[in-house]
Amino acid sequence: MHAPTDPTVHTHEATGSAIVTRFAPSPTGFLHIGGARTALFNWLFARKAGGKYLLRIEDTDRERSTQPAVDAILAGLAWLGLEADGPPTFQFTRAARHQEAATSLVASGGAYHCYLSKEEESALKEEARAKGLAFRSPWRDPDYGTPPTGASYVTRLRAPSDNTIIEVMDKVQGRVVTAGREIDDFILLRSDHTPTYMLAVVVDDHDMGVTHIIRGDDHLTNAARQSVLIKAFGWPVPVYAHIPLIHGDDGKKLSKRHGALGVDEYRRMGYLPEAMRAYLLRLGWSKGDLDIVSTDEALALFDLEGLGRSPARLDFVKMGSVNAHFIRLADDTRLMELLREQASQSGIDLSAIPDVILKAALPYLKPRAQTLPDLLDQLQFILAKRPITLDEKASKALSSEAIERIRRLRGELSLLIVWQHDEIKGSLDRFAGEENIGIGKIGPAVRAALTGGLAAPDLAVTMQLLGKQETLGRLDDII
RNA sequence: GGCCCCUUCGUCUAUCGGUUAGGACGCCUGAUUUUCAAUCAGGAAAGACGGGUUCGACUCCCGUAGGGGCUGCCA
Numbered sequence A: 001m002h003a004p005t006d007p008t009v010h011t012h013e014a015t016g017s018a019i020v021t022r023f024a025p026s027p028t029g030f031l032h033i034g035g036a037r038t039a040l041f042n043w044l045f046a047r048k049a050g051g052k053y054l055l056r057i058e059d060t061d062r063e064r065s066t067q068p069a070v071d072a073i074l075a076g077l078a079w080l081g082l083e084a085d086g087p088p089t090f091q092f093t094r095a096a097r098h099q100e101a102a103t104s105l106v107a108s109g110g111a112y113h114c115y116l117s118k119e120e121e122s123a124l125k126e127e128a129r130a131k132g133l134a135f136r137s138p139w140r141d142p143d144y145g146t147p148p149t150g151a152s153y154v155t156r157l158r159a160p161s162d163n164t165i166i167e168v169m170d171k172v173q174g175r176v177v178t179a180g181r182e183i184d185d186f187i188l189l190r191s192d193h194t195p196t197y198m199l200a201v202v203v204d205d206h207d208m209g210v211t212h213i214i215r216g217d218d219h220l221t222n223a224a225r226q227s228v229l230i231k232a233f234g235w236p237v238p239v240y241a242h243i244p245l246i247h248g249d250d251g252k253k254l255s256k257r258h259g260a261l262g263v264d265e266y267r268r269m270g271y272l273p274e275a276m277r278a279y280l281l282r283l284g285w286s287k288g289d290l291d292i293v294s295t296d297e298a299l300a301l302f303d304l305e306g307l308g309r310s311p312a313r314l315d316f317v318k319m320g321s322v323n324a325h326f327i328r329l330a331d332d333t334r335l336m337e338l339l340r341e342q343a344s345q346s347g348i349d350l351s352a353i354p355d356v357i358l359k360a361a362l363p364y365l366k367p368r369a370q371t372l373p374d375l376l377d378q379l380q381f382i383l384a385k386r387p388i389t390l391d392e393k394a395s396k397a398l399s400s401e402a403i404e405r406i407r408r409l410r411g412e413l414s415l416l417i418v419w420q421h422d423e424i425k426g427s428l429d430r431f432a433g434e435e436n437i438g439i440g441k442i443g444p445a446v447r448a449a450l451t452g453g454l455a456a457p458d459l460a461v462t463m464q465l466l467g468k469q470e471t472l473g474r475l476d477d478i479i
Numbered sequence B: 001g002g003c004c005c006c007u008u009c010g011u012c013u014a015u016c017g018g019u020u021a022g023g024a025c026g027c028c029u030g031a032u033u034u035u036c037a038a039u040c041a042g043g044a045a046a047g048a049c050g051g052g053u054u055c056g057a058c059u060c061c062c063g064u065a066g067g068g069g070c071u072g073c074c075a
Helices: A033-048 A067-080 A091-108 A118-131 A197-207 A217-233 A263-268 A273-281 A295-301 A316-329 A332-345 A355-368 A372-378 A392-397 A400-414 A421-435 A439-451 A459-466 A468-478
Strands: A020-023 A052-057 A111-114 A154-157 A165-170 A174-179 A187-189 A212-216 A239-243
Touching: A020 A033, A020 A212, A033 A052, A033 A067, A033 A212, A033 A239, A033 A263, A033 A273, A033 A295, A052 A067, A067 A263, A067 A273, A091 A111, A091 A154, A091 A187, A091 A197, A091 A217, A154 A217, A165 A217, A165 A239, A174 A217, A187 A197, A197 A217, A212 A217, A217 A239, A263 A273, A273 A295, A273 A316, A316 A355, A332 A355, A332 A372, A355 A372, A355 A459, A392 A439, A400 A421, A400 A439, A400 A468, A421 A439, A421 A459, A439 A459, A439 A468, A459 A468
Parallel strands: A020 A052, A212 A239
Antiparallel strands: A111 A154, A154 A187, A165 A174
């Protein structure tokens, strides 16, 4: 796993090597919307460049990592269609490699064993903080003393001297400089010799050949620490792009109340994965005036330059309109299947609607829906059982005069042989002509009789979808 | 406390020193109309604040305010 390293090469950008990105969530909870966006950016960037997008599960915290969380993350990514190139790496399985790396760093002087007790350590930390300095352990000095026999120790990075300038070139944030005095002697190996996050990311990113790291800007200051470690190993520093975190609609940190939900929740709410991708893409990335960008387009257009520097707020209203856009584009057969799934999940019985009717209805229903549940709502007029329950407005529309007209219209309709939209429409128009009225005079009443006030498409379409028998039956019920 | 990042219509954003500051969602008005919508035509709506630099700043610099992050034997 030890890749040969050219010491003259400092960043992957300079090498022009094939691009490798990664998404590295820790399995301590579901895959939330921010993580999904980070994964999307990494996926797009790698795929556009013909490189690789890898997945790594950062499970070095054994206390907080759970299998259900791993499953949720994997399921969420699969739903979003963000397949990794290769199986996920589980960080914990690489602990031996991390220990080996730390040991080599101790040998080369980049790290050291620290025998401070917890009490001594917190006292020194307090002291350093009061002075405005980063924590350094006295054990960094090789001549500090002889280690107490049998005492436990942690392995720490030997941070650079105070006046060293650590420079991180970030594709989003620009050049970020940190003084050496800001870098603490952070822990590489805990007293039980398990690796910490700081060590594990650096070693794994190197071993996995990661060239570009796109991640949340909560890691921006970590990038300085990590680059010190990377240089201590003599490895090339990856290209960084630290993207601002997503905020809630009040500009505050994203919380459950704001929609910091698992992506499975969005699925349950009836959003389409391609809509999620398009919405998430535009949260922090732009290209001129482009608004809704399909995944195919994004695969051709995505770049690091388009990443924004300020945090974006989650807006369910906009998300709804993006979803509406993709519902209109969605294939009817696929939509039908999704709808049946959605229905069974929310306890709605769609079995009364055969596939042919459902599929025929979709083109008329799609333009007025934002989510799958919206579509389900619009199917209610078909599901309604005779006799139809009339809401207040509907019963008002059914004056005695209107009912007389419906009686005559029913006669006309019953003569129709072909029960298709055009024929029904023709019959309706003919009837209006005969009665010497506009369709507006009879339409609301017919609609009321047919739907009881539920939303439904154009009358002729509604009748076609209901079928001749059901249509005439519903009319009979009010005559 | 220290250090770092951010700040254009309500929201997502364009602008990379010279624009009537553009687009999208939402909102308002009108048209259409057989329900709910959809659609079409208009409209209102922004450079956090204060200093500089410059012939000229949304754009560059400094400060203030607000928001966020790191400062863990969490990631």
